[in-house]
Amino acid sequence: MPLSNIEIIHQDEALLVVNKPTLLLSVPGRAEDNRDCLVTRLQDNGYPEARIVHRLDWETSGLIVLARDADSHRELSRQFHDRETEKAYTALCWGEPAADSGRIELPLRYDPPTKPRHVVDHELGRHALTFWRVLERCGHYSRVELTPITGRSHQLRVHMLSIGHPLLGDRLYAHDEALAAAGRLCLHASLLVLGHPQSGERLRFESPAPF
Structure with a gap:
C-alpha cells in the first residue's frame, strides 16, 4: 500500500x-x-x-x-x-465537565467477555492516571486536552467514560448520542516531546487535531 x-x-x-x-x-x-x-x-x-x-x-x-x-x-x-516522554491528546467529549480541569486515577484491565473493551477494576486493574483540561465548551460537547501519565490500552477512552463524558464517535464506549455526534473517534495525539536517541536534544512535535 x-x-x-x-x-x-x-x-x-x-x-x-x-x-x-x-x-x-x-x-x-x-x-x-x-x-x-x-x-x-x-x-x-x-x-x-x-x-x-x-x-x-x-x-x-x-x-x-x-x-x-x-x-x-x-x-x-x-x-x-x-x-x-511527554504526550498530550486533543479530544471531543460528550457534555460539559463541571470543572475546568481534573485528574482521573482509576485502574484498568482488559475485559475478555466484551473484547476488545477495557474496564475499570479496583481489584485486578493496573494503575492508570490521566490529567484532563477543558479547552473549549461547545454546548453538547467539549474540546479537551488529555495527558496520560501511564499508557494503558484505551486509557483515555475509558477514563473519560468513567466521569460521564465519553469521546465523540467512539464505537466501543460512547452512548448512542455521543457516537452519532461525529463520524470518527475524536481522539488525536497532538503533542509529543522526547529526547533525540543520539544527541539527547529535546525535540517537540505538535499536530493540530483534524476535528
Whole structure:
C-alpha cells in the first residue's frame, strides 16, 4: 500500500515522526488480511528499517515516532518505559465537565467477555492516571486536552467514560448520542516531546487535531 495520507513530520538518520491517520493499525494484526498498517506502509515505501516504538489505537490519529536502527529503538523505548516522554491528546467529549480541569486515577484491565473493551477494576486493574483540561465548551460537547501519565490500552477512552463524558464517535464506549455526534473517534495525539536517541536534544512535535 502507498503512504497515501501518512504525513512525515520529521526524519533524520535515527528516527521518523509521522502523523498517523485514523482507521490505520500501528502494527500488523494477527490475521493475514490485517498486515496493512503504519509500519508496513513505511517499510514498503522507502523506510525498510522503520521500527515501531509505541502505538496508537486503530481509530486514533496523530503523532507517532519510529526508530531507524536498533540503538535508537532501544533508547526511545527506554524513554517511553521510564516516562521521560511527554504526550498530550486533543479530544471531543460528550457534555460539559463541571470543572475546568481534573485528574482521573482509576485502574484498568482488559475485559475478555466484551473484547476488545477495557474496564475499570479496583481489584485486578493496573494503575492508570490521566490529567484532563477543558479547552473549549461547545454546548453538547467539549474540546479537551488529555495527558496520560501511564499508557494503558484505551486509557483515555475509558477514563473519560468513567466521569460521564465519553469521546465523540467512539464505537466501543460512547452512548448512542455521543457516537452519532461525529463520524470518527475524536481522539488525536497532538503533542509529543522526547529526547533525540543520539544527541539527547529535546525535540517537540505538535499536530493540530483534524476535528
